Amino acid sequence: MATRISKTPQSPTAKADKKRGDVLKAAGKCFRKTGFHQTSMQQICAETGLGPGAVYRYFTGKEAIIEAMVEDERRQARAMLLQMRDAESIQDALAMATRMFAERYRASGDAGLMTEVYAEGMRSKRTGAVLRRIEAEWVMGLTNILRVAQARGQLDASLDAAQTALFLTGMWDGMIIRQHFHAHDDPQALPAFFDNMIARLLARDGSKPETRSKAAGQPAADLLTGVEPAFVRPDTRQMSLI
Amino acid sequence: MATRISKTPQSPTAKADKKRGDVLKAAGKCFRKTGFHQTSMQQICAETGLGPGAVYRYFTGKEAIIEAMVEDERRQARAMLLQMRDAESIQDALAMATRMFAERYRASGDAGLMTEVYAEGMRSKRTGAVLRRIEAEWVMGLTNILRVAQARGQLDASLDAAQTALFLTGMWDGMIIRQHFHAHDDPQALPAFFDNMIARLLARDGSKPETRSKAAGQPAADLLTGVEPAFVRPDTRQMSLI
Structure with a gap:
């Protein structure tokens, strides 16, 4: 899989990517319609218009x-x-x-x-x-x-x-x-x-209702407002999100 | 189905209810384990310990x-x-x-x-x-x-x-x-x-933060706080819940 990825649309890699994408799209269509377990690989092949060999080249199964x-x-x-x-x-x-x-x-x-x-x-x-x-x-x-x-x-x-x-x-x-x-x-x-x-x-101010004590029972939110607000320093190294 | 419901445990109705409940329980066990679509009626029968005739008497299918x-x-x-x-x-x-x-x-x-x-x-x-x-x-x-x-x-x-x-x-x-x-x-x-x-x-007081205006953008909650609180009279006829 260390092949250089060519940007030419006609390259074998791009063609394979497109076919793989087509199979995914067709499978998604079948799954949406009849559900994951009620869809067979044959139905996916039929929806794709490709033979089973072509489909199984990309995916081993559902x-x-x-x-x-x-x-x-x-x-x-x-x-x-x-x-x-x-x-x-x-x-x-x-x-x-x-x-x-x-x-x-x-x-x-x-x-x-x-x-x-x-x-x-x-x-x-x-x-x-x-x-x-x-x-x-x-x-x-x-x-x-x-x-x-x-x-x-x-x-x-x-x-x-x-x-x-x-x-x-x-x-x-x-x-x-x-x-x-x-x-x-x-x-x-x-x-x-x-x-x-x-x-x-x-x-930002959370819930600090002066009327809270009038309500019956002690709302659990008091646990929140009872916490001293801490300034949270974001970990900037993690800021690439994931 | 207008039969009088007898409270005697041995009555045919109570027995039927119990059997029906057993089938439901067995089916639930199968569904939890292998999923609804991958469970067959045969598996449910096997789990119940009843013959297919008995199971189908209560339910026409999954x-x-x-x-x-x-x-x-x-x-x-x-x-x-x-x-x-x-x-x-x-x-x-x-x-x-x-x-x-x-x-x-x-x-x-x-x-x-x-x-x-x-x-x-x-x-x-x-x-x-x-x-x-x-x-x-x-x-x-x-x-x-x-x-x-x-x-x-x-x-x-x-x-x-x-x-x-x-x-x-x-x-x-x-x-x-x-x-x-x-x-x-x-x-x-x-x-x-x-x-x-x-x-x-x-x-009860909702969110009426005096600091709200400092936040960038107009939070959608303003739509809520902008509404004049209306005393909602519950429809007591509906209070049987459902």
């Missing part, structure tokens, strides 16, 4: 295709993190992520495939390992973005950045699932509301 | 079994809503839900099955219809609980209760997924953090 798709997700996640890092403010960055996730998974086939890949990752060790890696990278990248925002005073410094990153990621997944099951609603309303909630949640 | 499982979820959701309604405060109620969801789906097989059912509901019309119904009931029940809390002054009255219910539901789903992929972490830490975030989010 699991290898899923892995390649997850790797592709990783590249997209990296690109998203870079865009978020370049945003004007943390609010803009998070609003951008909410919008991008909402749009990317609006089609039910896409939301279904994402959900199925998660389910697969909970059962298959191989898919699970790939997912865990991409998840760890994403969460670390997002954590760094949050730490920088804290250091800049754009974000409540008392928040645990890593936990907040996990929370936001979970929230976006939940939004994608809800977006599907409430598809009859205004498609803009749900992402807009999630966006509002995030902004509200991460507001 | 889809009918999934439906029965979702119906069972519905009963559990109703019970959870009733418990939440009886909680001391809305903070207690939501903390209880966070804890219950975290515990119930801690095992990866359970989280995997939940995720797979969602994926199935995004593709199969039949499963999707059942899921939409249970989802609508849950969201309506939670919305009512939030409205009552608003009316009691325990919760920011400017929040859209229905959207907040959707947001919370999405957040819990996300927590369950994250809980799986970060299983190496302290199992209590993630639910505790989600709990803190919820309390922070729903604090």
Whole structure:
């Protein structure tokens, strides 16, 4: 694999890359339509218009295709993190992520495939390992973005950045699932509301309600406000995100 | 089906109910282990220890079994809503839900099955219809609980209760997924953090940071705080939850 990568579209490498991409695209189409486990390699071959020999040259099977798709997700996640890092403010960055996730998974086939890949990752060790890696990278990248925002005073410094990153990621997944099951609603309303909630949640002053003591029970948020805000110095060596 | 239900354990109805429950349990075990689509009816029969005739007497196939499982979820959701309604405060109620969801789906097989059912509901019309119904009931029940809390002054009255219910539901789903992929972490830490975030989010005074204007960009939360808090009168006729 140490061949020099030629930029000429007709080069064997570029042709192979294109074919590989075509197989991935065709497989994605099949998976979206009938699901990962109900799709056979024969159906993928038929959808691609290539013979089995050609398809198996690139992928040993469906699991290898899923892995390649997850790797592709990783590249997209990296690109998203870079865009978020370049945003004007943390609010803009998070609003951008909410919008991008909402749009990317609006089609039910896409939301279904994402959900199925998660389910697969909970059962298959191989898919699970790939997912865990991409998840760890994403969460670390997002954590760094949050730490920088804290250091800049754009974000409540008392928040645990890593936990907040996990929370936001979970929230976006939940939004994608809800977006599907409430598809009859205004498609803009749900992402807009999630966006509002995030902004509200991460507001710099946090929640220090003078009315809090009037509420019955001691809200757990007191644990947060009780923490002395620490100035978090971002680890600049990690700022390449991942 | 208008037979009188006898309470005697040996009655034919009770026996049938038990057998039906056994089939559901066995199927759940298979689905958790190998996934919904990779499990055959034969495997379910083998796990149950019953012949195919007995199994098919209760369920026409795997889809009918999934439906029965979702119906069972519905009963559990109703019970959870009733418990939440009886909680001391809305903070207690939501903390209880966070804890219950975290515990119930801690095992990866359970989280995997939940995720797979969602994926199935995004593709199969039949499963999707059942899921939409249970989802609508849950969201309506939670919305009512939030409205009552608003009316009691325990919760920011400017929040859209229905959207907040959707947001919370999405957040819990996300927590369950994250809980799986970060299983190496302290199992209590993630639910505790989600709990803190919820309390922070729903604090009665909302987010009216005097420092907000210093942050770059106009945070979307201003849309919320700009809304004149309306006293929401809960529809008491709906208070049977669902």
